[in-house]
Amino acid sequence: xxxxxxxxxxxxxxxxxxxxxxxxxxxxxxxxxxxxxxxxxxxxxxxxxxxxxxxxxxxxxxxxxxxxxxxxxxxxxxxxxxxxxxxxxxxxxxxxxxxxxxxxxxxxxxxxxxxxxxxxxxxxxxxxxxxxxxxxxxxxxxxxxxxxxxxxxxxxxxxxxxxxxxxxxxxxxxxxxxxxxxxxxxxxxxxxxxx
Ligand SMILES: [Zn+2]
Ligand SMILES: [Zn+2]
Numbered sequence: 001x002x003x004x005x006x007x008x009x010x011x012x013x014x015x016x017x018x019x020x021x022x023x024x025x026x027x028x029x030x031x032x033x034x035x036x037x038x039x040x041x042x043x044x045x046x047x048x049x050x051x052x053x054x055x056x057x058x059x060x061x062x063x064x065x066x067x068x069x070x071x072x073x074x075x076x077x078x079x080x081x082x083x084x085x086x087x088x089x090x091x092x093x094x095x096x097x098x099x100x101x102x103x104x105x106x107x108x109x110x111x112x113x114x115x116x117x118x119x120x121x122x123x124x125x126x127x128x129x130x131x132x133x134x135x136x137x138x139x140x141x142x143x144x145x146x147x148x149x150x151x152x153x154x155x156x157x158x159x160x161x162x163x164x165x166x167x168x169x170x171x172x173x174x175x176x177x178x179x180x181x182x183x184x185x186x187x188x189x190x191x192x193x194x195x
Contacts, residue, residue, distance in 0.1 A: 001025045042070055046094060069094065121162045122175055129176055131168070132160040141165035145174050148183030 006025040013022045013030075049062035073093045080088055106126060121127065134140070134156050144164045146153035158165040159175070166175050174182065 039067065039070065042090070043067070046090070069097065072097075122159075122164070123177070123179065127161055129162065130160040131172075132158050134158065143167045143171050145171035145181070145183075148181060148185060150183065 001023050003025045006023070006028065009024050010021050011024050011027055012019050013027055014020065043066055046066070048066045049059045054062075070090075073088075073090055076093065077088065080086075122129075140154035140156055141158060143151075143153040143155045143166045145166055153167060155165050155167050157168050157172070159172070162175070164175065166172050
């Protein structure tokens with residue numbers, strides 16, 4: 001037993017009518033596990049932490065975040081019913097929460113940042129830059145950033161939004177964040193029209 005709340009004391013409880021010494025943590029757990037099960041059941045419809053390939057501490061963080069969202073929803077529901085307002089669905093609550101969080105960071109109009117050419121997809125933050133993996137040896141492409149730096153680097157990753165290949169990590173970050181890209185643009189080495 002590990003608890004951040006209970007002392008290491010024991011109490012005498014009952015098991016099948018007989019007295020049994022138990023840690024207080026166990027007694028509390030038995031009294032409240034119904035609520036834990038109910039919480040698990042409520043969260044099973046909206047698991048944030050199910051995604052594979054994440055570090056264990058990210059899973060725990062997402063779980064705690066998810067539980068906090070649920071707790072907020074429960075408190076809001078109680079307040080709503082006390083004030084006799086119409087019921088709110090768990091799903092609608094999550095959608096509204098997500099919308100309001102995203103709205104804070106959404107650019108209200110394209111004029112906000114005049115330094116960015118709106119034709120230039122790569123720096124746009126209002127779009128999701130979707131990473132896409134190509135399979136097979138023949139499907140590797142030159143990393144756009146490495147190419148600019150004079151390196152010949154073949155990768156399987158591309159940004160589907162920008163339709164450009166790049167290494168994960170640094171090159172991806174550079175491509176999507178630097179207004180002035182490093183090196184020289186040598187995008188279409190193949191098939192470039194000569195004048
Ligand atoms: Zn690269
Ligand atoms: Zn992109």
